[in-house]
Amino acid sequence: xxxxxxxxxxxxxxxxxxxxxxxxxxxxxxxxxxxxxxxxxxxxxxxxxxxxxxxxxxxxxxxxxxxxxxxxxxxxxxxxxxxxxxxxxxxxxxxxxxxxxxxxxxxxxxxxxxxxxxxxxxxxxxxxxxxxxxxxxxxxxxxxxxxxxxxxxxxxxxxxxxxxxx
Numbered sequence: 001x002x003x004x005x006x007x008x009x010x011x012x013x014x015x016x017x018x019x020x021x022x023x024x025x026x027x028x029x030x031x032x033x034x035x036x037x038x039x040x041x042x043x044x045x046x047x048x049x050x051x052x053x054x055x056x057x058x059x060x061x062x063x064x065x066x067x068x069x070x071x072x073x074x075x076x077x078x079x080x081x082x083x084x085x086x087x088x089x090x091x092x093x094x095x096x097x098x099x100x101x102x103x104x105x106x107x108x109x110x111x112x113x114x115x116x117x118x119x120x121x122x123x124x125x126x127x128x129x130x131x132x133x134x135x136x137x138x139x140x141x142x143x144x145x146x147x148x149x150x151x152x153x154x155x156x157x158x159x160x161x162x163x164x165x166x
Contacts, residue, residue: 008098010089010095010096010097010098011096011097011098012081012097012098012099012100012101013046013093013096013097013099013100013101014046014047014100014101014102015044015045015046015047015056015100015101015102015103016044016045016047016053016056016057016060016102016103016104016105017042017043017044017080017102017103017104017105017151018042018043018044018057018060018061018065018104018105018107019042019104019105019106019107019151019155020042020043020061020065020070020107020109021073021106021107021108021109021158021159022109022130023108023109024130025133025158025159026130026131026132026133027042027130027131027132027133027136028042028043028065028109028116028128028130028131029041029042029128029129029130029131029136029139030043030064030065030118030124030125030126030127030128030129031125031126031127031128032124032125032126033123033124033125033126034124035141037141039139039140039141040129040131040139040140041139041140041141041144042136043060043061043064043065044060044100044102045059045060045063045064047103053075053103053105054072054075054105057072057103057105057107058070061107062120063120063121063122063124064118064120064124064125065116065117065118065120065128066115066116066117066118066119066120067109067111067115067116067117069109069110069111069115070107070108070109070110070111071107071108071110072105072106072107073105073106073107073108073158074105074106074155074158075103075104075105075106076103076104076105076151076154079101079102079103080101080102080104080147080150080151081099081100081101081102081147082099082100082102082143082144082146082147083098083099083143084097084098084099084143085143102147104151104154104155106155106158116128133152133155133156133159134152136148136151136152137149137152
């Protein structure tokens with residue numbers, strides 16, 4: 001018999017998210033190895049004990065994208081939450097969390113595509129691309145779509161006045 005999880009009794013996992021913008025203001029997105037699908041996502045990950053969100057965002061960038069060639073442009077003033085679908089609770093993070101509470105950052109990528117290496121020590125992604133900011137909500141899994149819509153609205157002023165090629 002499969003254990004039942006009451007999501008309301010579980011905490012949110014503290015984490016960070018990264019909107020990595022290249023010089024053309026396109027956003028780095030990747031497809032996960034552990035959930036093969038057509039869904040793409042921006043890099044994200046947990047905050048380790050004793051680590052600040054700023055430290056976590058740069059560590060996660062290196063762990064997931066294989067580069068630290070980026071500068072922080074903006075930090076969201078709010079923590080954004082998402083709930084996992086019921087079928088994923090208990091399968092992710094040992095069933096300890098109902099979802100994530102994330103501090104998001106917009107970063108300017110200062111390297112070249114050759115600096116990106118998703119074949120990291122513990123790879124999380126199987127493919128990556130640069131996407132238009134407006135396309136992000138349509139690329140993500142449905143349970144994170146509202147969060148991505150909020151991020152696009154919040155960080156859009158960072159790309160105004162720049163070319164956002166399709």
